[in-house]
Amino acid sequence: MSRDLPPLNALRAFEAAARLGSLAAAAAELYVTHGAVSRHIKALEAELGTALFQRQGRGLALTPAGHRLHEAAAAAFEPLRRAWAGLRGAGETPLVLGCPGSLLARWMIPRLERLKADLPGLRLHLAASEGTPDAALTGLDAALLIGTPPWPPGWQVHRLGDERIGPVVSPRHPAHARLAGAGPEALLDEPLLHTASRPGAWPEWARRNGLDPAALRLGTGFEHLYYLLEAAAAGLGVAIAPQELVQADLDSGRLAAPWGFVETGGEWALCTRRGDTGPRVAALAQWLRRELHA
Template sequence: MARRIPSLNALRAFEAAGRHGRMTLAAAELNVTHSAISRQVQHLEALLGVALFEGPRNRLQLTSAGTQLLAGLGAGFDLIDQAVRAVADSEDGPLDVSCPGTFTMRWLIPRLYRFRERHPAIEVRLSASSRPVDFERDGFDVAIRAGSGPWPYGAETVALFAETTGPVLAPELAAVAGADFAGLTLLHSRTRRHAWRQWSDRSGIAVDERGGNEYEHFYFMLEAASSGLGVCIAPWPLVADDIRSGRLLAPAGFIASGQHYVALRRPRRQRKAAAFCAWLAEEARLFSGEAGNPAP
């Protein structure tokens, strides 16, 4: 049975007008005249046999039918956008990148201006996530993750660098910190609840990880450590700038955690994603070669 779908122009005009609440704003977004938007909406109302707006022209309100249609169209246009971007292979436009929040803030964003200078036509849209990658479920183009694999089947994996971790604390606490950090408050993050135990097993330094303070977000825990509230286990990429500036100290150094940072790309080759992953690999090499970077 053939679908009875009104013209896409009419649906786009109504969706923009309903989202903005004003036809003049919808006209500006779609680069058409106010009268063109009005005609398309009137055509759609005539075709559907219901009113979609009510009230005076300068204060239009959606009817119940208009509200229902707008909700469906918003979701529908989002799906169309995802489908188009999934197969498009242009060198400009948006590129959706998923990345753990703290890594985004402390490593990726401070370097992102260099990618923009090289590829000004690509708009990098960042979203924070650390959950397992599923390109069939998720709409992003590239995902940056830290782990030991296995990575999604078929996804192209670009190795960035091995992760090293170590205890970090504020300078004022370093003077009273023993080798096992006894007497200091141990800080934990929900996303890496067993970080102290894992570091202790790898370093051979016995630490009583019980007690201490737990933070919902990794970034909160790092800020607590910088403020002198205790000592935490942190990956080198997230604290490199703080260590170099003296804001944090790492009295026990850093050791390999067994995890690696990687960039994962959709199985289908895309020029924008390829350019971004190539840039990431270059930045990772520069970072790994910087003075003071502990060897994995």
């Protein structure tokens, strides 16, 4: 007779290996041998009749079946870890908040002193990441994101505010004076700075301004928004960004936004696993919402 659930020890070994990307690291975390972790995973694979991992260089990569099982395992183990920590009196552990590196550097870090003053009882551990976290929010208690719904169905989403994006240019840009006095169509003649993390930002802005996205000329690209905006501030071209992430630069005159900002249909959101909302998350969501609308 087949079992309804996998063996718990085997599932723990698999979840640790999937989360850490290494059999050796999983063995160290679980205080067992490398061979024990390997045998547990092979037992699961034999019972399922399919591979859960494949070799990728020196590390491991999950197969499609492995991804599916890891999402389910992480969703089960993470609440257990938090509940166990609370029962052991670890209720004062930091709240692990993930957010994209550019958002962390340009928006959260400048506000940390105010956050500590306003919410003195909240201990935060900030984890920089790029891209959207996995559906289980593995390793995180919450994530601060700018994105477009729908969000994963297993998330509890605290909507904080609308996303607004717009082009920004430095007074150091050789064509700043000409561009600042022209309409949005002037940007069709400019090689535009862009970022791989938001490939749809320029086309979305163009559509919202009645321009043909196909007519845009993309220039230098950057992996992260932070570098994109530093290049714009150095006068290397016109960039595009969420208003809140460049507001300090606009206030200081380091950047200008001659064409303003438009809503994208996206939103700022604080996301947790569904059912995980507690007083710390509720207080943080309220504070973030207030900061965005300040």
